[in-house]
Amino acid sequence: MRGIVVKDVRKSYVSKEGFRKKRVVEALRGVSFSANSGEIHALLGPNGAGKTTLVKILATLLLPDSGIAYVEGYDVVSQAEEVRRIIGVVLDVSKGFYTSLTGFENLVFYAMLKGYSYSDARKRAKDVLELVGLWGMEAHNRPYYAYSLGMRARLSIAKALLTNPSVLLLDEPTLGLDVESAKMVRRLIGDLAKEGRTILITGHNMFEIEQIATSISIINSGRIVASGTPRDLKQRLGLLHRVVIRVEGASKEFLYRISNSVRISNVIVEELGGVSKIVFYAKAGREEVIQSVLEALRLVNARMIDFVFEEPTLEDAYIAVVSGGYSAEHS
Numbered sequence: 001m002r003g004i005v006v007k008d009v010r011k012s013y014v015s016k017e018g019f020r021k022k023r024v025v026e027a028l029r030g031v032s033f034s035a036n037s038g039e040i041h042a043l044l045g046p047n048g049a050g051k052t053t054l055v056k057i058l059a060t061l062l063l064p065d066s067g068i069a070y071v072e073g074y075d076v077v078s079q080a081e082e083v084r085r086i087i088g089v090v091l092d093v094s095k096g097f098y099t100s101l102t103g104f105e106n107l108v109f110y111a112m113l114k115g116y117s118y119s120d121a122r123k124r125a126k127d128v129l130e131l132v133g134l135w136g137m138e139a140h141n142r143p144y145y146a147y148s149l150g151m152r153a154r155l156s157i158a159k160a161l162l163t164n165p166s167v168l169l170l171d172e173p174t175l176g177l178d179v180e181s182a183k184m185v186r187r188l189i190g191d192l193a194k195e196g197r198t199i200l201i202t203g204h205n206m207f208e209i210e211q212i213a214t215s216i217s218i219i220n221s222g223r224i225v226a227s228g229t230p231r232d233l234k235q236r237l238g239l240l241h242r243v244v245i246r247v248e249g250a251s252k253e254f255l256y257r258i259s260n261s262v263r264i265s266n267v268i269v270e271e272l273g274g275v276s277k278i279v280f281y282a283k284a285g286r287e288e289v290i291q292s293v294l295e296a297l298r299l300v301n302a303r304m305i306d307f308v309f310e311e312p313t314l315e316d317a318y319i320a321v322v323s324g325g326y327s328a329e330h331s
């Protein structure tokens, strides 16, 4: 059982609120999902959904109240030692470093804590800095306080890589990064997965997640509300594709023919100098829509100028799920 398997994990926080009063927050209310080995699995959800809590449980930093979780087949509770040996964790990209030491010195220090000898630690620190693109350009010789947030994020990932882990748990690794730095970190995460690592990444930015995740679990209020590949999720949620066609010589019959073979809705037609711009929404897939459009073109003898088929975005799926228009029973 490689990868990550989480089964019915529950976790509540009890905090004191004033004198004698207790407040219980159910952070995870029976979470189950799995991520195959070599996959980038994204845990996507709004603030307070339970993402960090789940990452901490998988990282053996927090005990679940009930349920069970395995990392590469090891139980995170009864085999925590084994789990720690094979994971790399990034919890907060801007914490955990000595500010007056350089990035290199920080990593040498952490590598020695992991049991490397001084010379091996230096070698390992250089290797991981190279891996994350921080070696050279004085980046590794700059004190940590002079690092940009993007460099800090990459240094955090470098630190997580010191032990060459087969599983990486990354809690919002691109939080607060600018577009360019976030792109670099995403590329790095993609490269790390290509080397065969299993990666769990959390976030709430759909655009980012869509770029790198091979599978996704959407979490909301401590529950997984949908899981699957990005494509899968969009399809299962029954989200509509937007189709834009520009045709010359089309008649009413053209649309009638299309609507006979695929269900379309919200049709808008604009005429301009003999060219019709037709916009409609369809549940059917690209091939089906193309086929029906081509058939209609042939029958009414019109000429197509342009055809655009827009897939629903992951953001559409996310909004549909998180806004409550969808429940896990459908998945």
Ligand SMILES: Nc1ncnc2c1ncn2[C@@H]1O[C@H](COP(=O)(O)OP(=O)(O)OP(=O)(O)O)[C@@H](O)[C@H]1O
Pocket (backbone or CB within 6 Å): 013, 014, 015, 025, 026, 027, 045, 046, 047, 048, 049, 050, 051, 052, 053, 054
């Ligand atoms: N130490 C704690 N004590 C009490 N409540 C907590 C604690 N840590 C988290 N919580 C609560 O548990 C719930 C889940 O928190 P968690 O940090 O796991 O969410 P998250 O999805 O990581 O959110 P964010 O996107 O803001 O990082 C929230 O309601 C949060 O307020």
Ligand SMILES: [Mg+2]
Pocket (backbone or CB within 6 Å): 051, 052, 053, 171
């Ligand atoms: Mg969090």
